[in-house]
Amino acid sequence: MDFLVPNGFIKPDFKGVNFELFRNDCVQVLKALPNNSIDLIVSDVPYHIVIGSRCSNKQGYPAKKQGKLFENDSVEFCEYLPLLYDKLKDNSHCYLMINEKNLAKLQTEAEKVGFKFQQLIIWNKGNALPNHYYMRCYECILMLRKGNAKDINDMTSRNILDVPNIKAGTKVHPTEKPVELMKILIENSSNKGDIVCDPFMGSGSTGVAALETGRKFVGIEIDENFYKVAYDRIHKLATST
Numbered sequence: 001m002d003f004l005v006p007n008g009f010i011k012p013d014f015k016g017v018n019f020e021l022f023r024n025d026c027v028q029v030l031k032a033l034p035n036n037s038i039d040l041i042v043s044d045v046p047y048h049i050v051i052g053s054r055c056s057n058k059q060g061y062p063a064k065k066q067g068k069l070f071e072n073d074s075v076e077f078c079e080y081l082p083l084l085y086d087k088l089k090d091n092s093h094c095y096l097m098i099n100e101k102n103l104a105k106l107q108t109e110a111e112k113v114g115f116k117f118q119q120l121i122i123w124n125k126g127n128a129l130p131n132h133y134y135m136r137c138y139e140c141i142l143m144l145r146k147g148n149a150k151d152i153n154d155m156t157s158r159n160i161l162d163v164p165n166i167k168a169g170t171k172v173h174p175t176e177k178p179v180e181l182m183k184i185l186i187e188n189s190s191n192k193g194d195i196v197c198d199p200f201m202g203s204g205s206t207g208v209a210a211l212e213t214g215r216k217f218v219g220i221e222i223d224e225n226f227y228k229v230a231y232d233r234i235h236k237l238a239t240s241t
């Protein structure tokens with residue numbers, strides 16, 4: 001199992017395989033990766049309501065939090081966005097999946113570190129839960145770029161993506177995303193052999209999509225159980241091809 005606690009500089013060398021998986025805090029792993037080394041970032045980022053911010057609290061008191069999705073959901077936008085920006089190559093894309101409540105804050109924080117807004121993409125999940133204020137049947141995908149604008153590969157793609165959600169009861173992660181959805185983003189913003197990174201890989205859907213489309217994958221997950229799920233999915237795929 002690739003349980004790696006980086007201490008210094010890591011250069012993914014993809015020894016005999018097309019992926020590098022890290023079970024750790026993505027902030028620590030990203031710091032150790034070389035700058036300008038990633039061709040595309042695709043990630044479904046954790047979010048929570050934060051009272052007080054570690055980033056603005058110079059005395060380092062832990063932020064009070066509420067609304068955590070996962071036990072390890074403690075990372076804030078301002079901790080990892082500057083690192084994502086530094087690690088991404090110039091003139092490349094970054095897709096971050098987020099809910100509508102946190103979209104504005106994520107975009108503001110991303111633009112502060114240098115990302116440019118490129119597009120808002122809506123994932124139409126097909127399913128919906130009863131709600132007092134209209135049933136929610138979509139999620140937001142914030143498309144950003146670093147450097148100059150770059151065309152996507154399929155310019156007939158629309159910014160509403162109709163991809164059925166994974167059926168309840170069959171998910172291996174509570175917020176597991178369909179591989180087909182990740183493939184659309186990956187195929188539009190990278191080429192075969194490119195390096196795709198997901199710093200919050202959960203069950204590894206981005207990794208599966210990257211490998212199935214002939215890309216290389218760098219995945220990071222802090223939770224041991226989710227990491228094992230991703231590791232198993234990605235290793236199984238790599239050994240079956």
Ligand SMILES: C[S@@+](CC[C@H](N)C(=O)[O-])C[C@H]1O[C@@H](n2cnc3c(N)ncnc32)[C@H](O)[C@@H]1O
Binds near residue numbers: 025178200202223
């Ligand atoms: C929204 S989920 C991603 C789900 C994924 N898209 C899938 O299809 O399974 C976000 C993931 O980020 C992980 N996470 C939270 N904080 C993290 C951190 N600091 N470093 C790495 N992973 C983290 C959580 O454990 C969770 O699995």
